[in-house]
Amino acid sequence: MPWVVLVVAGLLEIVWSLALKHAEGMTRLWPAVVGIGVAMISLGMLSVALKHLPVGSAYAIWVGIGTVGVAVVGMLALGEPATWPRLAFLALIVVGIAGLKFVEA
Template identity: 60%
Template structure:
């Protein structure tokens, strides 16, 4: 159950980061509210997962899911640049997160 909570927390991290991008420095109400609300929920789910998971692994997985998801959303939906080096770096993040999961 802890891993499910952690993955959900990581997916919510993607939502809040993208919402805050749309919030334009917290000047747009609804995207700001969505960003702040999902950030709080993401942190709460992370905290619940930490009841049974090691903090180093859980935090790395949480941040890794968020980092990868936001970077891919930026490339796919927001027209951010993509390069071989950027893709390699994202693959290194995935490899590191997977390694931590299997090392547990």
């Protein structure tokens, strides 16, 4: 169960990061409220997962899910470049996340 909580917390990282992007420097109220609220939920879920998982691996996985997710959404929805080097390095992050899960299981 802590792994499920950690993955959901990582997915929420994507949500709050994108909400803050749309908050335009905290000048738009509702995206800012959503971003801050979801960030608090994500951090709370990370805290719950840390009761049962090693902090180093859990934090790296949490951040990694958010990093890859935001980068992918940026490429698919925000017109950011999807170059081969960028995709290759994102793939390395995914391999690292899977590797950490495997050695911690």
